[in-house]
Amino acid sequence: MSRNKIVDAAIKLFSELGYHRTSMDDIAKEANVAKGTLYYHFSGKGELFETIVNDGFAMLTEKIRQELAEDAPADRQIESIVRRHVELFLQYSELVHIISNEITNGIEPDILERIVRRKRDYIAFVADVLRRGHEDGELNELPYELAASAMLGLIESAVLHAVRHPETGTDKLHATINAFVLPALLRKK
Amino acid sequence: MSRNKIVDAAIKLFSELGYHRTSMDDIAKEANVAKGTLYYHFSGKGELFETIVNDGFAMLTEKIRQELAEDAPADRQIESIVRRHVELFLQYSELVHIISNEITNGIEPDILERIVRRKRDYIAFVADVLRRGHEDGELNELPYELAASAMLGLIESAVLHAVRHPETGTDKLHATINAFVLPALLRKK
Amino acid sequence: MSRNKIVDAAIKLFSELGYHRTSMDDIAKEANVAKGTLYYHFSGKGELFETIVNDGFAMLTEKIRQELAEDAPADRQIESIVRRHVELFLQYSELVHIISNEITNGIEPDILERIVRRKRDYIAFVADVLRRGHEDGELNELPYELAASAMLGLIESAVLHAVRHPETGTDKLHATINAFVLPALLRKK
Amino acid sequence: MSRNKIVDAAIKLFSELGYHRTSMDDIAKEANVAKGTLYYHFSGKGELFETIVNDGFAMLTEKIRQELAEDAPADRQIESIVRRHVELFLQYSELVHIISNEITNGIEPDILERIVRRKRDYIAFVADVLRRGHEDGELNELPYELAASAMLGLIESAVLHAVRHPETGTDKLHATINAFVLPALLRKK
DNA sequence: AATGAATGAGTGTTCATTCAT
DNA sequence: CATGAATGAACACTCATTCAT
Numbered sequence: 001m002s003r004n005k006i007v008d009a010a011i012k013l014f015s016e017l018g019y020h021r022t023s024m025d026d027i028a029k030e031a032n033v034a035k036g037t038l039y040y041h042f043s044g045k046g047e048l049f050e051t052i053v054n055d056g057f058a059m060l061t062e063k064i065r066q067e068l069a070e071d072a073p074a075d076r077q078i079e080s081i082v083r084r085h086v087e088l089f090l091q092y093s094e095l096v097h098i099i100s101n102e103i104t105n106g107i108e109p110d111i112l113e114r115i116v117r118r119k120r121d122y123i124a125f126v127a128d129v130l131r132r133g134h135e136d137g138e139l140n141e142l143p144y145e146l147a148a149s150a151m152l153g154l155i156e157s158a159v160l161h162a163v164r165h166p167e168t169g170t171d172k173l174h175a176t177i178n179a180f181v182l183p184a185l186l187r188k189k
Numbered sequence: 190m191s192r193n194k195i196v197d198a199a200i201k202l203f204s205e206l207g208y209h210r211t212s213m214d215d216i217a218k219e220a221n222v223a224k225g226t227l228y229y230h231f232s233g234k235g236e237l238f239e240t241i242v243n244d245g246f247a248m249l250t251e252k253i254r255q256e257l258a259e260d261a262p263a264d265r266q267i268e269s270i271v272r273r274h275v276e277l278f279l280q281y282s283e284l285v286h287i288i289s290n291e292i293t294n295g296i297e298p299d300i301l302e303r304i305v306r307r308k309r310d311y312i313a314f315v316a317d318v319l320r321r322g323h324e325d326g327e328l329n330e331l332p333y334e335l336a337a338s339a340m341l342g343l344i345e346s347a348v349l350h351a352v353r354h355p356e357t358g359t360d361k362l363h364a365t366i367n368a369f370v371l372p373a374l375l376r377k378k
Numbered sequence: 379m380s381r382n383k384i385v386d387a388a389i390k391l392f393s394e395l396g397y398h399r400t401s402m403d404d405i406a407k408e409a410n411v412a413k414g415t416l417y418y419h420f421s422g423k424g425e426l427f428e429t430i431v432n433d434g435f436a437m438l439t440e441k442i443r444q445e446l447a448e449d450a451p452a453d454r455q456i457e458s459i460v461r462r463h464v465e466l467f468l469q470y471s472e473l474v475h476i477i478s479n480e481i482t483n484g485i486e487p488d489i490l491e492r493i494v495r496r497k498r499d500y501i502a503f504v505a506d507v508l509r510r511g512h513e514d515g516e517l518n519e520l521p522y523e524l525a526a527s528a529m530l531g532l533i534e535s536a537v538l539h540a541v542r543h544p545e546t547g548t549d550k551l552h553a554t555i556n557a558f559v560l561p562a563l564l565r566k567k
Numbered sequence: 568m569s570r571n572k573i574v575d576a577a578i579k580l581f582s583e584l585g586y587h588r589t590s591m592d593d594i595a596k597e598a599n600v601a602k603g604t605l606y607y608h609f610s611g612k613g614e615l616f617e618t619i620v621n622d623g624f625a626m627l628t629e630k631i632r633q634e635l636a637e638d639a640p641a642d643r644q645i646e647s648i649v650r651r652h653v654e655l656f657l658q659y660s661e662l663v664h665i666i667s668n669e670i671t672n673g674i675e676p677d678i679l680e681r682i683v684r685r686k687r688d689y690i691a692f693v694a695d696v697l698r699r700g701h702e703d704g705e706l707n708e709l710p711y712e713l714a715a716s717a718m719l720g721l722i723e724s725a726v727l728h729a730v731r732h733p734e735t736g737t738d739k740l741h742a743t744i745n746a747f748v749l750p751a752l753l754r755k756k
Numbered sequence: 757a758a759t760g761a762a763t764g765a766g767t768g769t770t771c772a773t774t775c776a777t
Numbered sequence: 778c779a780t781g782a783a784t785g786a787a788c789a790c791t792c793a794t795t796c797a798t
Contacts, residue, residue, distance in 0.1 A: 002757075002758075020209045021300075021790080023792060023793080024792070024794085025210060025791095025792075025793095033758085033759090034758065034759045034760055035759080035761095035793095036758065036759050036760060036761095036794095036795085036796085037757080037758055037759070037760095037795095038793095039793090039794070039795080040757065040758060040759090041757095041758095044792065044793070044794075045792095045794090060191075064363055100346075108251075119781060123350075137765065142365060142368065143357065143361050143365055145350070145354070146347060146350050146351065146354075146357060146361065146362070146365050147365055147368075147369075149346050149347060149349075149350035150343045150346055150347040150350070150365060150366065150369060151343075151369075152346065153342045153343050153345060153346020153347065153349075154339045154340075154342050154343035154346070154369065156342060156346075157338050157339055157341065157342020157343065157346075158335060158339040158342065159337060159343075160338075160342075161312075161334070161335050161338035161339070162335065164336075165334070166264060166289060168332065168335060172332050172335065173335070176332055176335050176339060177339065179331065179336075179373045180336075180340075180343070180369050180370070180373040181369070183372035184368045184369040184372060184373075191781095191782075191783070212766080212767065212768080213767075213769085214766085214767080214768090222784090223783065223784045223785055223786070224768095224769090224784085224786095225769095225770085225771080225783070225784050225785060226782080226783055226784070227769095228768090228769065228770075228771095229781090229782065229783065229784090230782090232767070233769070234767095234768065234769090236786080257782095351770060379761095380761075380762070398587045401786090401787075401788065401789080402788075402789060402790080403788080403789090409698070411762080411763090412762065412763045412764055413763085413764070413765095413789095413790090414762070414763050414764060414765095414786070414791080414792080415761080415763070416790095417789090417790065417791075417792095418760090418761065418762065418763090419761090422790070423788095423789065423790090427664060467758055502727075518746075519747065520743060521735065521739050521743055523728070523732070524725060524728050524729065524732075524739065524740070524743050525743055525746075525747075527724050527725060527727070527728035528721045528724055528725040528728070528743060528744065528747060529721075529728075529747075530720075530724065531720045531721050531723060531724020531725065532717045532718075532720050532721035532724070532747070533717075534720060534724075535716050535717055535718040535719065535720020535721065535723075535724075536713060536716060536720065538716075538720075539690075539713050539714065539716035539717070543712070543713075544785095546710065546713060550710050550713065551713070553718065554709060554710055554713050554714055554717060557707075557709065557714075557751045558714075558717060558718075558721065558747050558748070558751040559747070560747045561750035561751060562747040562750060562751075569778080569779075590770080590772080591771070591772060591773085592771075592772095593769095600779085600780090601780045601781055602772095602773095602780080602781065602782095603771095603773095603774085603775085603779065603780050603781060603782095604778080604779055604780070604781095606772090606773070606774080607778065607779060607780090608778095611772070611773075612771095612772065622770060663792065693774090
């Protein structure tokens with residue numbers, strides 16, 4: 001179906017090039033679809049981007065939720081949250097980058113607002129994990145949203161560094177991230 | 190002088206709108222200068238951006254260096270590095286945001302490369318602080334550059350969150366950042 | 379069709395004003411077409427110019443080839459080659475002028491190279507006529523390409539003079555050109 | 568003196584790059600002179616170009632006149648006229664090219680008109696040599712101006728070809744030009 | 757459901773020229 | 778005589794969007 005081809009092409013190109021450098025022409029060509037078809041399925045570039053962002057967050061949320069379903073000690077849970085994020089950030093590093101940073105740019109205000117809200121929702125979701133961890137007596141009390149924000153920024157920045165310096169290795173990457181995250185979150189026993 | 194007016198206008202607009210959304214027309218208008226004047230002082234948009242980035246990093250480096258000149262225990266030094274970054278990120282949050290994130294975009298490759306190098310140099314500078322801290326027996330051994338990258342990403346993300354949620358308060362902001370940074374860096378005694 | 383309107387407008391304006399003085403705005407206006415349409419059909423000003431040049435040479439080559447198909451003595455053939463060139467140069471004097479002279483200017487190097495090659499091919503085509511004439515024992519031996527170049531320059535210059543001084547008359551024009559060309563080329567018997 | 572430095576720089580650059588591709592900045596830089604200085608000595612780019620064209624034609628006229636002063640048979644005189652032109656065209660091929668061809672372009676009409684008149688004067692001067700040759704009984708009767716025009720076009724085109732194909736060699740170049748020019752002009756005895 | 761020709765406002769850049777010093 | 782900072786109109790080109798088919 002055309003719509004799927006478009007979405008796939010858009011993910012690929014937005015990830016590789018960023019929002020502005022990706023033109024609707026590029027997407028159409030990559031998707032093997034005529035330019036007009038993009039506007040048949042989406043009202044414009046902004047809505048297409050929004051769709052991808054929404055799908056991305058939905059996927060992220062879903063994966064994390066599955067991870068948490070398993071019964072495991074808090075430190076294992078945090079570690080696996082980190083691992084999941086690292087994996088996804090590694091795979092879609094540029095897209096994540098765009099979502100968390102480049103959002104300010106040239107999108108229509110209403111779409112922008114919805115994307116920002118989406119991001120806030122996701123932060124809230126992660127914050128909630130932290131809050132429940134505290135309520136279970138396993139994590140420290142913290143300003144949860146701020147901590148979630150900080151944690152995601154840390155992970156993203158570290159992953160980006162690792163991507164730019166491939167000699168780093170994933171083990172060292174995980175270890176370093178955990179060195180920051182675990183002591184800050186886990187309640188000392 | 191025209192050049193200064195241009196730089197000021199460019200900082201303001203790049204900070205508010207980002208690199209792409211800021212047009213040379215906008216800058217000229219904001220600076221009360223004819224468009225051609227921009228090109229008299231700078232070879233193009235990219236060079237103008239580069240100038241601002243360079244100045245920004247130079248200022249940052251300088252301020253941190255002053256901080257470190259003082260003789261103080263490692264934990265105090267780390268705290269004050271964090272504090273400095275938080276202050277500067279708060280003051281120039283959007284500019285910092287652009288510098289550290291929007292770099293990927295549509296700038297001429299050679300200018301981009303120089304900016305990326307500038308950023309790497311700054312990371313290396315912070316990493317060096319961490320390395321010397323370890324050599325003095327006060328900080329943990331870590332992949333210094335990766336850790337520096339992670340730390341700066343964490344600070345930026347936290348500061349941005351605080352900017353977007355002013356009710357957070359600077360105390361809580363510092364405390365949260367330090368909760369991540371100090372245990373990760375300081376050697377347990 | 380838009381494309382044709384554009385080509386026609388471009389021939390007219392490039393002929394009247396030359397390559398540099400003709401702006402894409404002018405062409406769009408003359409063609410009653412939006413500016414973007416030019417770039418839908420041609421990758422840029424250079425390619426548009428190249429198209430016209432190519433078409434021009436193709437037409438020229440074709441007409442000469444037809445002329446040569448007829449079986450006639452060498453002096454008649456040379457005369458009719460001259461006549462053809464004179465006619466076409468008279469009709470499209472400014473365009474010919476641009477093609478043969480203004481090529482040096484500010485076109486992208488790769489396009490320029492193709493145009494130059496096109497011109498060289500045409501010279502080679504005329505040179506070949508001279509070579510075959512010699513092989514048939516009717517024309518003198520000469521550095522064929524150089525002679526072809528010289529001959530075309532002579533014709534163009536003479537035609538341009540006649541255009542600027544209409545009182546000259548076509549008979550006198552042909553006679554003078556032939557006075558240079560025939561003795562130089564025809565083998566004395 | 569500044570004025571001379573400017574003229575020299577202008578000759579060099581107009582010759583190398585053509586009228587349009589040469590900017591006033593380039594000339595100022597090449598002349599080691601501030602941009603404003605150009606406008607102190609010349610009213611604008613057009614006038615500067617006109618000056619050079621005038622000087623060029625004056626030099627050409629002068630050199631030919633000297634050549635003709637010597638008492639020599641007509642064929643030798645024609646040959647030496649040709650030789651002189653070839654030499655000068657070789658040395659300043661691009662400038663000659665511009666003067667004879669690119670004149671149409673973007674110069675103010677009044678300046679353009681004066682340059683065109685200059686060129687016409689020069690043609691008339693060469694035509695006069697042909698006329699006197701006829702009156703002396705040594706050259707054929709011809710439409711002198713048309714013939715002069717044709718001859719100069721031929722020489723220029725041949726020289727340009729030789730410049731572009733250096734393997735041609737000056738001997739072959741002279742021989743070919745003379746093969747066209749001499750039989751056309753010299754009265755058969 | 758899909759197309760692709762056509763659009764036009766917007767962008768970065770160039771450059772001959774001016775003018776206060 | 779000479780300067781060089783400043784100008785602004787002109788330019789080639791981009792691209793999200795529209796719409797008749």
